[in-house]
Amino acid sequence: MSKPKIVVLGAGYAGITTTKRLTKQLSPEQAEIVLINKHNYHYESTWLHEVAAGTISPNQARYMISDVINPNRVRLIYDSVVEIKKDENRVVLENSEVTYDYLVVALGFVTNTFGIKGMNEHALFIQDIDSARLISEHIEYQFAQYSAGENTDEESLNIIVGGGGFTGIEFVGELADIVPKLCKKYDIARNKVRIINVEAAPSVLPMFDRDLVSYALQALEARGVEFRMGAAIKECTKEGFIVGDDAELIKGGTVVWTGGVTGNPVLGKSGFELVKGKVNVDADLRVPGEENLFVLGDCSWVMDKQSGRPYAPTGQLAMQEADVAAYNLKALLTNQPLKEFALDDKGTVASLGLSDGIGSIFSGTKLQGKAAAAMKKVVDDRSLFLVGGPKLVLKKGKFRPF
Amino acid sequence: MSKPKIVVLGAGYAGITTTKRLTKQLSPEQAEIVLINKHNYHYESTWLHEVAAGTISPNQARYMISDVINPNRVRLIYDSVVEIKKDENRVVLENSEVTYDYLVVALGFVTNTFGIKGMNEHALFIQDIDSARLISEHIEYQFAQYSAGENTDEESLNIIVGGGGFTGIEFVGELADIVPKLCKKYDIARNKVRIINVEAAPSVLPMFDRDLVSYALQALEARGVEFRMGAAIKECTKEGFIVGDDAELIKGGTVVWTGGVTGNPVLGKSGFELVKGKVNVDADLRVPGEENLFVLGDCSWVMDKQSGRPYAPTGQLAMQEADVAAYNLKALLTNQPLKEFALDDKGTVASLGLSDGIGSIFSGTKLQGKAAAAMKKVVDDRSLFLVGGPKLVLKKGKFRPF
Structure with missing residues (x-):
């Protein structure tokens, strides 16, 4: 048998x-x-916004499947x-x-672009390793073109991000970290580069309490992120997003959709x-x-x-x-x-770049700032640990245990 | 007075x-x-082909003028x-x-494009730090687009280089070093990427003896560089070079002109x-x-x-x-x-990537392979030394003295 x-x-x-x-x-x-x-690798899909910004390398966000699954025990088909x-x-x-x-x-x-006109054609997506890496390469390419005089349009430096959910907000948090570094590298003044988050709903991060959301908005605004909330995207063109009833064009050389x-x-x-x-x-x-x-x-x-x-x-x-x-x-x-599933909710933590964040953990404890950022790294390392044990945390982790 | x-x-x-x-x-x-x-920096213009390939960073190829020229003695105007x-x-x-x-x-x-149609509009130049860096970013962007499925045309990975002079040949030598690394990084088979040097004259590197030239051609061909000699470029388009009397199109996503x-x-x-x-x-x-x-x-x-x-x-x-x-x-x-100028010719060395090269030094001694590559680094470091002394060699040099 x-x-x-x-x-x-x-x-x-x-x-x-x-x-x-x-x-x-x-x-x-x-x-x-x-x-x-x-692929022959697993990637941490909740880390892709960092790959997309270029704050971590694609390789940190992935590992070989055969490093954690024994190929003699499991038949691996790529x-x-x-x-x-x-x-x-x-x-x-x-x-x-x-x-x-x-x-x-x-x-x-x-x-999911929800059928928004032009979104599939003109926006970049944070979907997998290759698409996320393309975004960071695309951003840097805009800087390289601008500094070489190939593109004199300052708006080509703008990065516009559709969607104020988890990915969209964590992504602009990373962008706020990386943009000053790119400006320095390419001899471009920081104030020439706009990071704009566009969200149709009246606020962002609906999964968090209002006080945490307002902390996040203030913290990101202080680091140069602009928010356009209540701005529904009608269309995405080569130039950027067309929003609202007056069809305002928000221009950017890098257009990313994270909205669904x-x-x-x-x-x-x-x-x-x-x-x-x-x-x-x-x-x-x-x-x-x-x-x-x-x-x-x-x-x-x-x-x-x-x-x-x-x-x-x-x-x-x-x-x-x-x-x-x-x-x-x-x-x-x-x-x-058979068992019935019920989530044991450990909480939710959103990073806002390397050293800031917000979180609600366990039953109601709220975190913000460095504590939330540290907790986020614990969460990220936990997902490595659960599959690959301490060895994988040492290799790919964000928060070294020693 | x-x-x-x-x-x-x-x-x-x-x-x-x-x-x-x-x-x-x-x-x-x-x-x-x-x-x-x-700019407020000096750059080593003979190293720009390395910046363009991405084998050295832009910062290694430049230094602050005020690091070698005392601003209290010399008025510096940028x-x-x-x-x-x-x-x-x-x-x-x-x-x-x-x-x-x-x-x-x-x-x-x-x-100098010699008025070749479309060259100014469509080709990239190795001209200064910003234009050289744009080339390496452009190449990597092609790889990122291809691996993300944004560009399924394999020819977008091709790098075509017009001009078989010093810069053109040294550049393809660097490309032969970097392309395998990019292929690995982006999970692309090496044989999908062509590096093609196009030269109107019947051979390349006219400043070297024929035996050195034939060594260089063989060495580069063995590392995957293709040569199209005797192929005059009639026009440069968005797609590549149009060459010869039969108007053959050589396609590439990266088109660089080094011909003059x-x-x-x-x-x-x-x-x-x-x-x-x-x-x-x-x-x-x-x-x-x-x-x-x-x-x-x-x-x-x-x-x-x-x-x-x-x-x-x-x-x-x-x-x-x-x-x-x-x-x-x-x-x-x-x-x-006043003195009359006469060149004290120390010889000429061309690199073919990190660990290969050709050279004629002093009165007739010929070098090829690793010896030439080492000599090239000595030459490069010498130019740093002559302006900035041993300190600058330590900081930016290619061949550490210890």
């Missing part, structure tokens, strides 16, 4: 954590495990998923096909029933009516029974879901009852 | 060396010295020269004017008589008929009495001219006879 085969799609937070837990909890005799990912044929227990890849007994779909997010994400489009292509681009899963994290199919992380909505609304998508959520998914996979193999 | 005033225009090899020598040879009572330069009114002993700057008793014009070179230089256009604007963009000077380095006017470096032609042709423009030539100009300025102030 052949071993059951568990296939995990995606090596983001959810996928790589699930795989890691499975290797610990199952003996090689209990199941064959396959992990499929586009390929792109084209379609999931869930009625046939089969996954079509770009270069091959894989069958499964159990499937974990953890294919992550893509940027949605689940991987493979879900829709594979016939999953979608709500705002993601799959509603049951409390055991399986797709309703599907015995052997888990959907995790940014590809699914999990109901928070306390609030009656789905949990907000975070790296913390994805990793905790992975723990439950691995537990439930083992339960399925051993005919034990 | 007021002190005579010596004004030096330009802080390149010729200008900064002249100024340095004058401060050593003249007492503060003998003359007032003024050095005028566009401004651009607009015009020399030689009949009025006056120099018009962008932001002020300066009169002089003696003038040293050492305003360096600009790129000429003297600073201020010369023409100021009514100097020009031969191929430069001023023919007498053996004492003064403009014929002008008692108080020296023109040095890439702004002038000095006849080599042995060959009957002007000396080829090099950093070595500029610095040796500076020694004679400083001597002659002192002679003029003290009513001594």
Whole structure:
């Protein structure tokens, strides 16, 4: 009798954590495990705003999958998923096909432009390592062109960022750190460069209390970030954003959209029933009516029974879901009852550059300034630790333990 | 009675060396010295191909003028020269004017496109720090765009270099070093990137013997550089070079022209008589008929009495001219006879990347490979040493003395 085969799609937070837990909890005799990912590396998607600003290197934000997952225990396939044929227990890849007994779909997010005209064509996205790195190269290229006299338009130096959510605000915080350095490097006066955050809602960072938000806005404004709140983007052109009813043009040589994400489009292509681009899963994290199919992380909505609304998508959520998914996979193999997911909320911390931040941790404690910045690094290192242990923290961590 | 005033225009090899020598040879009572330069830094113009490739940082190739010239002894003015009114002993700057008793014009070179259609608009030049840095940023930007899927055209990765002279060949040598590193960084196969040197003449590096040239060609070809010799560029477009009678298009996302230089256009604007963009000077380095006017470096032609042709423009030539100009300025102030210039040729060394090169030194000794590469670093460090002494070599040198 052949071993059951568990296939995990995606090596983001959810996928790589699930795989890691499975290797610990199952003996090689209990199941064959396959992990499929586009690249041979995992990246910390919550660090991408730093790669995009250029404040950390792309390599610090990624590690080789084979450094944390034993390739002798798990079959690693580096390929792109084209379609999931869930009625046939089969996954079509770009270069091959894989069958499964159990499937974990953890294919992550893509940027959602909400159909704003021109956004796909003209804005840059913080989506993966390559797209984030392109942004930092693009910004530096604007500086290089300006200082070489190739572009005399001062507005080419402006960096405009659409979206005042987590990524948008953390990104402008990093930009406030890097822009003075670029100005020095390229002999350009700091006041020639504008960093402008544009948000349709009347405020930013809706997940934080108002006093923390107002701290963040003041701190960032003091470091030269401009905010245009209540400014809906009507269109994105080569020159920048067109906002508001009077169609004002906010010009910038670098235009970044951080205003929305949605689940991987493979879900829709594979016939999953979608709500705002993601799959509603049951409390055991399986797709309703599907015995052997888990959907995790940014590809699914999990109901928070306390609030009656789905949990907000975070790296913390994805990793905790992975723990439950691995537990439930083992339960399925051993005919034990499955667990229901509930988030153990450790809190939320947003960085505002290297040495500033805001956070609400545990039950109501608020942090701001250096304490929040330090806590953010602890959070970031924790995600490394949970997958790769202390060795990985030493190699890629932001807050060295000694 | 007021002190005579010596004004030096330009802080390149010729200008900064002249100024340095004058401060050593003249007492503060003998003359007032003024050095005028566009930037507050000197750069090593013979190192710019390395900045353009990204194999050294822009900062390694420049140093602050005030680090080597005492600002209490020399009045330093950072401004651009607009015009020399030689009949009025006056120099018009962008932001002020300066009169002089003696003038040293050492305003360096600009790129010469020989009127090739589209070259000014579409090609990048290795001309100064900012333009060289733009090239390395441009190259990396192509890689970043390609790896992020923004540009799927493989030819966007190609780097095409017009001109097989010193700069063109040294530049492709650096490119052969950096391209494999960029490929690794951006997960791009090395064979997707072509480095193509295009030269109208039947061979490259006309200043070297044929055996050295053939060594250089073979060494560079082995490292992935392609040569198109005997290929005259008819036009430069956004896509690349159009060459030969059949108007073949050689495509590349990075197009660099190194095929010619000429003297600073201020010369023409100021009514100097020009031969191929430069001023023919007498053996004492003064403009014929002008008692108080020296023109040095890439702004002038000095006849080599042995060959009957002007000396080829090099950093070595500029610095040796500076020694004679400083001597002659002192002679003029003290009513001594002036010296005639003759080059003490130490030889010529071309680098082909970090660890390869070719050279002819002293009277006929030929070098190739690592020995030439080492000698090149000695040459480069020597130019630092001659202006800034051992301290500057320690700070910016390529070949540490310990």
